Structure formats: C-alpha cells, structure tokens
Amino acid sequence: MVKRNPWERFLSLLYPERCCCCGKTVVCGRVVCTDCRFRLKRILPPLCPCCGCAKKDCRCGRHRRHTDRCVAPFYHEGAARSALHRLKFEGKAYAAEMFCLSMAQTVQREFGEVVFDRIVPVPLSRAVFKKRSYNQSLVLAKGLASLLKVDCRELLVKEYETMPQRELPAYRRSGNVLGVFSVPSDKFIHKDCTILLVDDTITTGATIDECAKMLKIYGAKAVYAVTATASRLSEI
Ligand SMILES: [Zn+2]
Ligand SMILES: [Zn+2]
Structure with missing residues (x-):
C-alpha cells in the first residue's frame, strides 16, 4: 500500500486508480490488485x-560482464510480464509505479552500501522513440530517481536501429548490439562516477552489458544495473 497525499486521494475519486498488471480499478494506493499480487514471481x-x-535459477554460466552487478525484482512471467507489456506496448505509464517501488526496494536491499552519482536509462533508437513516443526505460529511471533521490541523466544514445533482441537467439544478441550505443560529446561522465543503469528487462544481458561497456569507456568507475524483470535463460 502506497501512502497518497490528499490531492492524490481526491484525484482518485475522479479517476480511480488501476492495477498496474491487469488494469482493474483498485482502492487508492493499492498499486496491484490481490489476484495479480499472487501472480507476481518475485526474485529472492x-x-x-x-x-x-x-x-x-541461474543458467547464465557467470560470464564476466562489464556491469558490476545486475538485479531485478521480478521474473518476466505472470503478472509482471503483463504489467511490462502494458507499460511498453500499450502506453500505460501508470504501470511503471509497481516496478519503480519494487526496483527501489531491490536496489536498497542489494546495493545498500553503494552511493550512486547518476541513474541512466538504456536509450531507444530515434526511429523507435518516434514510433512509440516514449522510452519505457526512461519512465522507470525517472521514477526510480525520485524514490532514491539520485540525479537521472540520459547519457547514452542508440545510434541506429537493430533487430529486436527478443527475435534473435541468445548467441546472436551480443553481436546485434555491438557498437550501437555511444555517449554524445556534450555529455560528460566525471571520473570515478558510479552509475545505476536502468532497463525494462534483462534476458541474456547483451544490451545492458554493451551500455555498461560504453559508460566505462567514457569514464564511469562502476556500473550497476537494475531492470523491472529478468528472464530465466532456459526459457529463451
Ligand atoms: Zn490486477
Ligand atoms: Zn546468472
């Protein structure tokens, strides 16, 4: 249950709040309905x-990565998968709230000792951004930034469009995103900067790894990552 201020409670009378996962109306501050709460697969x-x-559940073989660590609150299954679909493809920005709250809790639990200088979203290419009109990772990053009180900056750009990662087999995904991200010359990453990278989901980790590599090439000391959901590799 999230505490709402009087203005938000008043607004909820006019525009009832909806479950992030299924869209059913819920009492003010509930975020997720009872049915969906039971269908969330939390990562413990x-x-x-x-x-x-x-x-x-790990099947990744612990390959060395450019990220210092990756975490996610939910598996990409059940109600979390529905909520992410609503956020990403149906333009339901309110579906981000459940993820932002859970991502913030997971970051505090797992990275409690780390002091972050910046929160950075994984970018979309210009073509996809135009089509979708917003970047779901930026929505998540902004929500997380306000909960964790860390500055959010769009430090990365995606130079050109690639095949959607979900349409490729695992072994082709690193190659698909190789060299597509960059840090524009007007963006400055100060030396010793510790970054929290945010994306909607992680499967093989190829996209996040490529982003972390670029952030480190441009000066970041450490790059941690948090995503809304994580897929079990055996399901690809
Ligand atoms: Zn629901
Ligand atoms: Zn693993």
Missing part, C-alpha cells in the same frame, strides 16, 4: 551477480 536472494536471477 541470494542472486546471481550477472543475470539478476536467483542463484538456484
């Missing part, structure tokens, strides 16, 4: 540092 520690899955 201890976690694999590479793929964000629980160690018992």
Whole structure:
C-alpha cells in the first residue's frame, strides 16, 4: 500500500486508480490488485551477480560482464510480464509505479552500501522513440530517481536501429548490439562516477552489458544495473 497525499486521494475519486498488471480499478494506493499480487514471481536472494536471477535459477554460466552487478525484482512471467507489456506496448505509464517501488526496494536491499552519482536509462533508437513516443526505460529511471533521490541523466544514445533482441537467439544478441550505443560529446561522465543503469528487462544481458561497456569507456568507475524483470535463460 502506497501512502497518497490528499490531492492524490481526491484525484482518485475522479479517476480511480488501476492495477498496474491487469488494469482493474483498485482502492487508492493499492498499486496491484490481490489476484495479480499472487501472480507476481518475485526474485529472492541470494542472486546471481550477472543475470539478476536467483542463484538456484541461474543458467547464465557467470560470464564476466562489464556491469558490476545486475538485479531485478521480478521474473518476466505472470503478472509482471503483463504489467511490462502494458507499460511498453500499450502506453500505460501508470504501470511503471509497481516496478519503480519494487526496483527501489531491490536496489536498497542489494546495493545498500553503494552511493550512486547518476541513474541512466538504456536509450531507444530515434526511429523507435518516434514510433512509440516514449522510452519505457526512461519512465522507470525517472521514477526510480525520485524514490532514491539520485540525479537521472540520459547519457547514452542508440545510434541506429537493430533487430529486436527478443527475435534473435541468445548467441546472436551480443553481436546485434555491438557498437550501437555511444555517449554524445556534450555529455560528460566525471571520473570515478558510479552509475545505476536502468532497463525494462534483462534476458541474456547483451544490451545492458554493451551500455555498461560504453559508460566505462567514457569514464564511469562502476556500473550497476537494475531492470523491472529478468528472464530465466532456459526459457529463451
Ligand atoms: Zn490486477
Ligand atoms: Zn546468472
């Protein structure tokens, strides 16, 4: 249950709040309805540092990555998968709230000792941004930034469009995103900067890894990553 201020409670009388996962109306501040709450597959520690899955579910082989660690609150299954679909493809920005709250909790639990200088979203290419009109990772990053009180900056750009990662087999995904991200010359990453990279979902980690690599090439000292959901690799 999220505490709402009087103005938000008043607004909820005019525009009832909806469940992030299924869209059913819920009481003010509930965020997720009872049915969907039971259909959320939470990822519980201890976690694999590479793929964000629980160690018992990890199939990633712990390849060395450019990210220092990756975490996610939910598996890409059940109600979390529906909520992400609503956020990403149906333009329902309110569906981000459940993820932002859970991502913030996961970051505090897993990275409690880390001081972040910047929160950075994974960018979309200009063509996809135009089509979709917003970047779901930026929506998540902004929500997370206000909960964690860390500055959010769009430091990365995606130079050109690639095949959607979900349409490719796992072994082709690193190659698909190789060299597509860059840091524009007017964006400055100060030396020793610790970054929290935000994306909607992680599967093989190829996109996040490529982004982390570029941020480190441009000066970041450490790059941690948090995503709304993580896929179990055996399901690809
Ligand atoms: Zn629901
Ligand atoms: Zn793993």
